[in-house]
Amino acid sequence: MTQWLQATYLVDAQPAEIEARAAAIALEQSVECPLEAIGDQRVLDEIVARVSGITLVGEQRYRVDVRIAAETTGGEPAQLMNMVFGNGSLWEHVQFVDLTLPQELLARFPGPRHGIAGIRALLGAPERALTCAAIKPQGLPIAELTRLAHTFALGGVDIVKDDHGLADQAYSPFARRIPACQAAVSEAVRTTGKRAFYAPNLIGTPRVLRRHAQLARDEGVRIVLVAPMIVGLPAFYDLVAEFPEFVYLSHPSFGGAARIAPPLLFGRLFRLFGADATIFVNYGGRFAYSRDDSAAIAAAARAPWGDVRAVLPVPAGGMSVERVDELLAFYSCDTMLLIGGNLLIARDDLLSRTRAFVEATESFHSRVTVP
Secondary structure: OOOEEEEEEEEEOOOOOHHHHHHHHHHHOOOOOOHHHOOOHHHHHHHOOEEEEEEEEEOOEEEEEEEEEHHHHOOOHHHHHHHHHOHHHHOOOEEEEEEEOOHHHHOOOOOOOOHHHHHHHHHOOOOOOEEEEEEOOOOOOHHHHHHHHHHHHHOOOOEEEEOOOOOOOOOOOHHHHHHHHHHHHHHHHHHHOOOOEEEOEEOOOHHHHHHHHHHHHHOOOOEEEEOHHHHOHHHHHHHHHHOOOOEEEEOOOOHHHOOEOHHHHHHHHHHHOOOOEEEEEOOOOOOOOOHHHHHHHHHHHHOOOOOOOOOEEEEEOOOOHHHHHHHHHHHOOOOEEEEOHHHHOOHHHHHHHHHHHHHHHHHHHHHHHOO
8 A cells, every 4th residue: 555745835826826836736745747757556556645725725825735645755855855754855836845754754753863862961951941052153263162162161062062163174174173173161070060062063074074074083072063954864874874883963054045935944954864963043043943843843842753763953143142032931941042142242251141041041930930
């Protein structure tokens, strides 16, 4: 019996055009040719995708549900993405917004190896909200990046990550930066007695990713930052499979280049391919995401989904220390707040502002639960 996945799209169309546009999506996302060109009955019965629903959701905007044969995905990430939004992504009037996989296909994707529970266990923080800070801007010498990493960890931040612009540039070679920053964070941990982890940015071709991951592992790194859309979803999937011991913090860079709804991309697809925590741009920051979109991303990251572990939402992008209470009231304590520039503006007072950020975040749970 044919198993079907369901892909859902938002389609802009005139009322008289929507049925034809929906049918065109079904053909492009399956056989990519006219039905009259197909003489094989099995292909017609079991491979050709079907439009299963068309719903008006706005002025000249429709939700279109398409059933696609699970067999056509081959059970692997590149072909899955090809079948659900390959040619369809070339239409400006189509956005990919949801995906439902049959249990047998979902089981082919192990998803996060650690998830929320694993991150909390690593940090020894079973309930409270978590903190993250970024060392930036790129262009700084390694000595200055190391100082920032040490200061953030000394201030109590849980995860000190590279800025996603840090790669293997001449001013900050990966092979020198990683041991230096790892040592700086480890030194701060010895001083404070509180767990903290450095997360280097892994970026490059699959060959470079593998080499840098091995170097990071050799240095004792436990958490890494990866932008799945930059390195490619299949390459990210393979990286997670080859280095399952890492906790993967996914970055949203290049995520806006595809017409895929943010809750689906950051909350579910990154999760499906192995992210343990997902960074996304928060409402009221540098990017024009709404409260509803931000809430939907966090919900998609945590919602039950077969045996796929829940992942940790990490709102970011123009956050401030002064908004900690507002943001945790909105997202709950099953969240890691990521603040970068708003800490760095303190300059010489960076340590005290970092401590204020950590204190506000870590005390939120007790402040709101005490009668």
